[in-house]
Amino acid sequence: MSDLIYRVNMSNLSFKIEEVPASWMGLGGRGLTSTIVAAEVDPECHPLGPNNKLVFAPGLLSGTSASNSGRNSCGAKSPLTGGIKESNVGGTMAGVMSKLGVKALIIEGLPQDDSTFYHLHVTKNNVEFIKVPELVGKDNYFVLDAMLEKYDKKVAVMSIARPGEMKMLTSNISVKDPGGKLRSHGRGGLGAVMGSKKIKCITVDSENYKEVTIADPEKFKEASKIFTKALQENPISGQGLPAFGTNVLVNILNEAGGLPTHNFREGSWKHAENICGETMAENIKARGGKTTHGCHAGCVIQCSQVYNDKEGKYLTSGFEYETIWALGANLGIEDLDLIAKMDALMDDLGLDSIETSVTLGLAVDAGILAYGDGQRAYDLIANELANGTPLGRIIGGGTHILGRLYGLVRVPTAKGQAMPAYEPRAVKGQGVTYITTPMGADHTAGYAVATNILNSGGHVDPLKKEGQVELSRNLQIASAAVDSTGMCIFVAFAALDDAACLPALIDMINARFGISITGDDVVNLGKNILKIEHEFNLKAGLTSADDRMPEFMKYEVLPPHNTTWDFTNEEIDEFWNF
Amino acid sequence: MINITVKLFAQYRENRFKVESRTYAEGITAGDIIEELGVTKVLPLGVLMVNSRHEKEEYHLKDGDTLALFPKVGGG
Ligand code: SF4
Numbered sequence: 128m129s130d131l132i133y134r135v136n137m138s139n140l141s142f143k144i145e146e147v148p149a150s151w152m153g154l155g156g157r158g159l160t161s162t163i164v165a166a167e168v169d170p171e172c173h174p175l176g177p178n179n180k181l182v183f184a185p186g187l188l189s190g191t192s193a194s195n196s197g198r199n200s201c202g203a204k205s206p207l208t209g210g211i212k213e214s215n216v217g218g219t220m221a222g223v224m225s226k227l228g229v230k231a232l233i234i235e236g237l238p239q240d241d242s243t244f245y246h247l248h249v250t251k252n253n254v255e256f257i258k259v260p261e262l263v264g265k266d267n268y269f270v271l272d273a274m275l276e277k278y279d280k281k282v283a284v285m286s287i288a289r290p291g292e293m294k295m296l297t298s299n300i301s302v303k304d305p306g307g308k309l310r311s312h313g314r315g316g317l318g319a320v321m322g323s324k325k326i327k328c329i330t331v332d333s334e335n336y337k338e339v340t341i342a343d344p345e346k347f348k349e350a351s352k353i354f355t356k357a358l359q360e361n362p363i364s365g366q367g368l369p370a371f372g373t374n375v376l377v378n379i380l381n382e383a384g385g386l387p388t389h390n391f392r393e394g395s396w397k398h399a400e401n402i403c404g405e406t407m408a409e410n411i412k413a414r415g416g417k418t419t420h421g422c423h424a425g426c427v428i429q430c431s432q433v434y435n436d437k438e439g440k441y442l443t444s445g446f447e448y449e450t451i452w453a454l455g456a457n458l459g460i461e462d463l464d465l466i467a468k469m470d471a472l473m474d475d476l477g478l479d480s481i482e483t484s485v486t487l488g489l490a491v492d493a494g495i496l497a498y499g500d501g502q503r504a505y506d507l508i509a510n511e512l513a514n515g516t517p518l519g520r521i522i523g524g525g526t527h528i529l530g531r532l533y534g535l536v537r538v539p540t541a542k543g544q545a546m547p548a549y550e551p552r553a554v555k556g557q558g559v560t561y562i563t564t565p566m567g568a569d570h571t572a573g574y575a576v577a578t579n580i581l582n583s584g585g586h587v588d589p590l591k592k593e594g595q596v597e598l599s600r601n602l603q604i605a606s607a608a609v610d611s612t613g614m615c616i617f618v619a620f621a622a623l624d625d626a627a628c629l630p631a632l633i634d635m636i637n638a639r640f641g642i643s644i645t646g647d648d649v650v651n652l653g654k655n656i657l658k659i660e661h662e663f664n665l666k667a668g669l670t671s672a673d674d675r676m677p678e679f680m681k682y683e684v685l686p687p688h689n690t691t692w693d694f695t696n697e698e699i700d701e702f703w704n705f
Numbered sequence: 706m707i708n709i710t711v712k713l714f715a716q717y718r719e720n721r722f723k724v725e726s727r728t729y730a731e732g733i734t735a736g737d738i739i740e741e742l743g744v745t746k747v748l749p750l751g752v753l754m755v756n757s758r759h760e761k762e763e764y765h766l767k768d769g770d771t772l773a774l775f776p777k778v779g780g781g
Binding site: 362371373404448580581586589 | 712714715716718723748749751752754757758759773775776777778779780781
């Protein structure tokens with residue numbers, strides 16, 4: 128059974144099933160979504176108009192027994208950045224699509240009659256278009272429950288909530304995880320693209336599928352064992368991440384002076400201890416809940432967790448450092464339980480918790496709320512944003528738009544996308560990633576924090592310029608390749624420090640498809656993906672002037688190290704010399 | 706004698722402390738304190754910072770320094 132392309136046209140509610148072109152054969156995940164978007168989407172199109180396409184593609188190893196291979200990529204032209212976007216997520220969708228033999232789902236066009244929303248149901252060789260007026264105005268958990276009931280739980284589900292229907296730039300696409308909670312294609316306003324196509328939810332049949340075919344099962348098993356062992360024996364993926372989750376980073380970034388505080392005014396926060404991973408783990412121990420939890424079946428790292436309130440009642444899961452930082456240090460909320468409540472609220476509303484929370488941090492400068500006023504922040508999301516009031520629309524437009532509307536200068540974005548939880552002036556390699564990646568400020572695109580702060584893959588001084596461009600480039604190339612395999616980016620810690628890890632990953636790809644790619648091929652794949660994406664952005668009208676740090680970071684010194692962003696344009700533009 | 710603020714993180718805190726002001730003989734290195742606390746018997750050292758800068762175990766501490774010790778941790 129070979130994989131096929133499922134192509135949906137919303138303009139006339141039709142679908143086609145196509146053979147995979149030879150040139151797409153060796154691609155998956157980000158490599159495939161970016162290739163399809165670059166080949167088929169006019170870079171100058173309006174991201175919310177009829178000529179944008181929404182593309183979903185599981186990774187090359189998704190659906191197999193390989194550890195941590197369940198990531199699904201979503202690509203389109205981003206309404207937030209105006210450039211190409213790929214955002215990947217765990218959950219059950221990647222495995223289910225792979226097993227059904229769907230190499231990519233391409234959604235094009237817009238319905239002529241835009242009076243209602245549709246539910247797409249994908250089964251073997253078929254796509255159903257179902258009008259769902261009863262789901263309009265409902266949020267993710269309502270939609271998820273309705274779909275699980277309708278199909279007796281035998282489906283993977285993706286959906287948008289009210290902000291996605293309203294085409295807000297902070298809206299994401301939410302995906303069911305194995306525990307019935309939500310994960311998200313978080314960044315770049317992809318929920319708005321789905322909303323523009325009038326798609327409320329997509330379900331994929333998880334009952335009538337075959338297992339994915341493996342060309343050389345013996346070799347696959349062997350490589351898979353080595354790979355899993357590398358993940359389990361690595362101190363970060365084997366012990367650190369499961370014990371404290373990603374939130375262990377609060378204290379280390381705080382100590383290093385790289386924890387953006389009060390809208391990127393300082394590099395450390397005096398209340399960090401209240402929201403840190405150690406405190407979170409203590410609370411979980413005392414209240415019940417789970418420190419380890421996977422976002423998809425087959426994750427052996429389990430960085431996720433289940434977090435309860437003082438009464439032991441469920442508050443949230445998948446409680447990530449980025450969200451906790453943005454509401455904590457950056458917006459000044461000291462109460463971890465309230466942050467958890469807001470995290471769950473943003474899940475239900477399908478909001479990018481980074482973009483939304485950084486926007487709230489900036490909203491303090493706009494006079495909309497005060498630092499630490501968690502109740503007001505909660506109300507702004509639950510009432511203004513969810514209901515699309517004028518103020519809600521402004522916040523739902525994201526950090527860049529809010530900054531422009533209120534005449535603010537200190538706006539922490541790159542290519543219009545809000546910066547995540549690492550201060551560029553104190554973690555300079557990460558700053559290079561923020562401004563050079565085709566994705567807009569994205570921490571996963573080339574995680575230089577690993578080498579700047581965590582001593583993974585060596586050490587490059589975070590406060591100096593030397594070596595940062597090269598470091599970021601190498602990491603971005605590697606990440607683009609890893610994002611194509613369906614692997615979670617946290618396999619990178621083992622890949623950086625354990626010589627057995629990457630060859631085992633390549634062996635699995637070879638055994639799955641009966642091919643013989645080498646490490647060099649993988650590096651070239653990563654390079655090609657970056658170049659395709661960069662080219663798309665240039666055609667879309669972005670220039671090297673978009674690969675720049677917000678000006679305030681060049682003249683404002685950041686305590687405690689009192690550093691500025693001091694790269695020249697030439698030094699940054701060197702990034703694309705490969 | 707010199708005063709050093711020692712901060713421990715992640716698993717290093719278990720059965721020890723979060724932060725303590727401690728006195729040591731002059732000339733002591735970060736590595737000596739790691740040895741004294743026995744933290745690396747539990748998990749290998751990930752990151753060592755003195756006054757918020759990455760340093761090596763051979764670093765000679767001065768009066769008033771803050772030493773922070775982390776096992777290998779990661780996230781993103
Ligand atoms: S390590 Fe975390 S993000 Fe990666 S697959 Fe597991 S739960 Fe998901």
